[in-house]
Amino acid sequence: MIRAIVTDIEGTTSDIRFVHNVLFPYARQHLQRYLAENQHQPAVSRTLDDLRQEIAQPEANIDQLTETLFTFMDEDRKSTALKALQGMIWRDGYLNGDFSGHLYPDVLPSFKQWQSQGVSLYVYSSGSVAAQKLLFGYSDEGDITALFSGYFDTHVGAKREVDSYRNIASQIDLPASELLFLSDIHQELDAAQQAGWHTVQLIRGEADAESIHRQVNRFDQINLELFSL
Numbered sequence: 168m169i170r171a172i173v174t175d176i177e178g179t180t181s182d183i184r185f186v187h188n189v190l191f192p193y194a195r196q197h198l199q200r201y202l203a204e205n206q207h208q209p210a211v212s213r214t215l216d217d218l219r220q221e222i223a224q225p226e227a228n229i230d231q232l233t234e235t236l237f238t239f240m241d242e243d244r245k246s247t248a249l250k251a252l253q254g255m256i257w258r259d260g261y262l263n264g265d266f267s268g269h270l271y272p273d274v275l276p277s278f279k280q281w282q283s284q285g286v287s288l289y290v291y292s293s294g295s296v297a298a299q300k301l302l303f304g305y306s307d308e309g310d311i312t313a314l315f316s317g318y319f320d321t322h323v324g325a326k327r328e329v330d331s332y333r334n335i336a337s338q339i340d341l342p343a344s345e346l347l348f349l350s351d352i353h354q355e356l357d358a359a360q361q362a363g364w365h366t367v368q369l370i371r372g373e374a375d376a377e378s379i380h381r382q383v384n385r386f387d388q389i390n391l392e393l394f395s396l
């Protein structure tokens with residue numbers, strides 16, 4: 168029986184084009200100015216120190232760190248420091264109404280239905296927890312954050328590592344056999360499955376012939392009863 172569902176965002180609840188064509192360019196466009204204006208704010212300064220540690224350059228100056236961040240963005244590197252900074256920059260965009268968090272139309276009705284059935288909902292994304300809360304707090308459907316019991320980002324580990332799912336299960340305090348992970352990326356689902364979780368792959372675009380996971384195109388095609396055996 169499924170007692171909690173953990174969902175990915177990009178390509179699962181939300182269009183990958185929203186993340187790559189709206190969010191990422193916005194962060195890129197505002198990064199340099201944002202760091203120049205905010206580098207001494209405690210949260211930004213701590214994150215820059217985390218980045219120095221991540222690249223093993225404790226003396227790196229702000230110009231070197233900015234260049235590193237641009238390179239990481241080019242590579243779509245899931246760096247915890249980059250993700251924290253992107254989230255801080257996106258905050259202005261959401262608050263100014265420059266964009267709202269994309270949600271596929273099938274997502275909110277399913278979240279509500281699962282919650283009414285007593286299933287707890289969680290988010291796991293490489294985007295920082297702050298960025299996740301912004302996307303769902305300023306979503307196309309309004310603030311839906313009340314639906315979620317918790318959020319996880321790369322502080323629990325990378326999404327393709329088995330231990331990340333063990334960490335999440337331990338924090339949620341449920342056995343893996345009662346957890347379902349939703350993602351569009353089969354390597355993430357492989358890791359969750361190896362940790363003993365149930366998995367469903369969202370195919371929002373092209374089919375994935377290399378996947379061994381149950382596949383659906385929309386959340387309303389997910390039948391939780393299939394997992395009760």
Ligand SMILES: CSCCC(=O)C(=O)COP(=O)(O)O
Pocket residue numbers: 175176177186190245250253291292293294295298299302326
């Ligand atoms: C919080 S939305 C932005 C997601 C993001 O920054 C990202 O890199 C998506 O990575 P994921 O591993 O969740 O596909």
Ligand SMILES: [Mg+2]
Pocket residue numbers: 175176177178179350351352
């Ligand atoms: Mg994804």
